[in-house]
Amino acid sequence: MDTSTSGSANSGFVGIKFCQECNNMLYPKEDKDNKILLYACRRCQHQQAADNPCIYVNKITHEIEYVLANSI
Template sequence: MKTISQVYSLHVTINNMLYPKEDKENRILLYACRNCDYQQEADNSCIYVNKITHEVDELTQIIADVAQDPTLPRTEDHPCPKCGHKEAVFFQSHSMKAEDAMRLYYVCTAPHCGHRWTE
C-alpha cells in the first residue's frame, strides 16, 4: 500500500500539495495544484489500492448435520475433546490456501454436542 507521500506530490514552487486528477481526453493521470494551473503527469496510474482478505474459520463452515451423514466414515480412536463421546465422523478437506496441507476434520456424533475439531 502506498503512503500519503507516494500518492500526493508537492508543488515545490509554492509549497502546495498536488492532488490526483484525470485527463479524460488523453486518458492519463495527472497531479494538479488546486491554487494554480500547475499540473504534472503521474509516474504511476494507480493512486490507491485497497486489498481486502476475507479469512473464514474452516471449522465454522462445517454443517452441524454432518454427524448424521451415513456416507462418512466413523472412528472411536478420537474421542470428542469437549464432551468425551467416543464416536466421531471424520472427513478430509483441503484449505483454499495453497500453502496449507490436507487435514482431517472430526465432528462429534453425540446429539447434544456436535463439536467440530481438527488435529
C-alpha cells in the first residue's frame, strides 16, 4: 500500500512516502554503488527506488518594488 502524497510539479511540494510493510514514513537514502536515490524505512528496512530525484524544493521570490524602495 503506497500512500504517497506527492503534489503536482508546479506546486513545489515533493511529497511524503510511506512504507508498504509498516506504514512508517520513508526517508531519502543514497545508493552509492548504483548512484540512485532510494526511499528507506527506518523501522523495517524496506527500500524502494525514487520516482523523482527531487527531495526538496526551495522557492525564492523577490519583491522588486520593495528592494528598489529600500536601496535608495
